[in-house]
Amino acid sequence: MSEVSPSFEVQVVGAAVVDSLEAPTRMLVAQRSEPQTVAGMWEFPGGKVEPGESCEQALVRELEEELGVQARLGAEVPGAYPQGWRLSERLAMRVFFAEILSGTPDTLEDHSALRWMPLPKSKDDAQAYDDLLGLPWIPADLPIVVALLQQLQDAGVGEA
C-alpha cells in the first residue's frame, strides 16, 4: 500500500534551545499555560508561521515574543515530512536547535514555567534521559525529544 503524504493546514515551528549549539549541555523546555487541552504540559517554545514568513523567521520572532530573547538557529531535527513532525491531522511542526544570543528567557507569553534540563552526557546517562523524557510533554512532542537526543548523540553537537 502506498502512503500519501498528509497535507497539513498549519505550519508550526519549535526551538530546542540549548546553552551552546557547538557543545550543548542543557536544553530549555517550556510549560504551556494555555489552551486548556495542553496546559501544564511541556513543549518546545515556538508557534505558528505567519503568512509571508519563512519557518526560520517565524521561530526567531516567536522566541523574541514568548521568551524575550534574540536567538540564532542551528540544525533542524528532521521529521518524517517536509513540514516536519506531525502534531495532529491539521498541524505539523519543524524543530530547530537554537542558541540565545542576548536576553534572559522569561515567561512572557503562553508559558507558566521554563526549565533548563541537563542533556545526557553519554548514552549511559540514564538520569538525564529519565528526567527529560519523564516530563509530561505534549504527547506529540515525545518522539521529537527522542530523535533530538539521538541526533545529539550521533553528531555530538547541535551545530548547523
Ligand SMILES: Nc1nc2c([nH]c(=O)n2[C@H]2C[C@H](O)[C@@H](COP(=O)(O)OP(=O)(O)OP(=O)(O)O)O2)c(=O)[nH]1
Ligand atoms: N509551540 C509549540 N506548539 C506545539 C508543540 N507541540 C504541539 O503539539 N504544539 C501545538 C500546540 C498548538 O496547538 C500549536 C502551536 O500553536 P501556538 O499557540 O504555540 O501558536 P502561536 O504562538 O502562533 O499562537 P496563536 O497564533 O495560536 O495565538 O501546536 C510544541 O512543542 N511547541
